[in-house]
Amino acid sequence: MSLLEVNDLTVKFYTEEGVVNAVDNLSFSIDRGEKFGVVGESGAGKSVTALSVMRLIESPGHIESGEVLFNGENLLEMSDEEIRSIRGNEIAMVFQDAQTALNPVYTVGEQISETIRHHLGYDETEAKERSIQLLDTVGIPDAESRFSDYPHEFSGGMQQRAIIAMALSCDPDLLICDEPTTALDVTIETKILQEIETLADEFDTAIQLITHDLGVVADVCDRVMVMYAGKPVEKAPVEELYYDPKHPYTVGLMSSIPRIGDERERLQTIPGTMPDLVDLPSGCSFHPRCPYAEESCTRSEPALVDPETGAVATDDDEHVAACLEYTGELTDGLGYEVTVRDSSDDAEVETVAGAKASSAVDTDVPDAGGDRRD
Numbered sequence: 001m002s003l004l005e006v007n008d009l010t011v012k013f014y015t016e017e018g019v020v021n022a023v024d025n026l027s028f029s030i031d032r033g034e035k036f037g038v039v040g041e042s043g044a045g046k047s048v049t050a051l052s053v054m055r056l057i058e059s060p061g062h063i064e065s066g067e068v069l070f071n072g073e074n075l076l077e078m079s080d081e082e083i084r085s086i087r088g089n090e091i092a093m094v095f096q097d098a099q100t101a102l103n104p105v106y107t108v109g110e111q112i113s114e115t116i117r118h119h120l121g122y123d124e125t126e127a128k129e130r131s132i133q134l135l136d137t138v139g140i141p142d143a144e145s146r147f148s149d150y151p152h153e154f155s156g157g158m159q160q161r162a163i164i165a166m167a168l169s170c171d172p173d174l175l176i177c178d179e180p181t182t183a184l185d186v187t188i189e190t191k192i193l194q195e196i197e198t199l200a201d202e203f204d205t206a207i208q209l210i211t212h213d214l215g216v217v218a219d220v221c222d223r224v225m226v227m228y229a230g231k232p233v234e235k236a237p238v239e240e241l242y243y244d245p246k247h248p249y250t251v252g253l254m255s256s257i258p259r260i261g262d263e264r265e266r267l268q269t270i271p272g273t274m275p276d277l278v279d280l281p282s283g284c285s286f287h288p289r290c291p292y293a294e295e296s297c298t299r300s301e302p303a304l305v306d307p308e309t310g311a312v313a314t315d316d317d318e319h320v321a322a323c324l325e326y327t328g329e330l331t332d333g334l335g336y337e338v339t340v341r342d343s344s345d346d347a348e349v350e351t352v353a354g355a356k357a358s359s360a361v362d363t364d365v366p367d368a369g370g371d372r373r374d
Ligand code: SF4
Pocket: 247, 248, 249, 284, 285, 286, 287, 288, 290, 291, 292, 293, 294, 297, 302, 322, 323, 324, 325, 330
């Protein structure tokens, strides 16, 4: 049994502009100790998915249907009291913006201790000891004296570390990290990601890492789900996604990763923007931006299928994608190709998607599972 199993989740927001289809019929699972990446641009539905798992969707949002099974129990059917005892205890979340996640009028240490006292029933002294130990573990120098600092006395990187310490304080089974390093500079980002990874291994904690950056996923995750307009468009083990991407949107995301030593004059981007979720395009919602779109793409909505057979995806399929190419409905096919460049000096392997068709993308991809180079 998976630690987390999300089945057919649909979330809508009822706004004055209309009904926003934020998450549409989404299914995925995360195993115990697994590191699972959720990737896509703003508006893809990544954060709404995470908030749904935590049951933190507020009005005008509404979870329309589906189930969120955690250790086999449906979180969506639990009482408020039951879900509160799971939140912050068995499932914890690290938000994008540490500044807003920390309360400015309490010391950092007190905020971590309070979580520990509340969820683990420790007394004041024990909670303080554990808090200092955690602050030390996440790399806060001189943790004992920094325990009494207020959030404004911490740098941005230290605040984010404190949030991670708080999230890990109750030894959660699942840690949801929503763009945990977006507000930080690159050197701190790398350190924080390494810490999250190390701590997750140490505590045997599963991670759901939400990001718009496929480079971050390559560093940290075992499996990835790429989302577009509230739906999954590709799911795969991380190496397969990098070496053999099946969806044009995934290829587009890869082409927008900047890298040191990149000789391209301009960074490739995906043309256009995420569609209006109130009024989604017909057929494949990616078709207005897809370089391979054909007439059939404006009519038929592609299902998530096994790209090898075209059969509707099942839980047993490791690599699935939602594109009409795999159900034989495209005439010209997908015009990109992927080549692997082997740099013999350091045995580094690169994956490059090049263009065959005139409209195809030129993509550089970081070494999956290796060092980040952006
Ligand atoms: S179905 Fe058509 S528009 Fe959608 S990703 Fe495939 S080729 Fe592009």
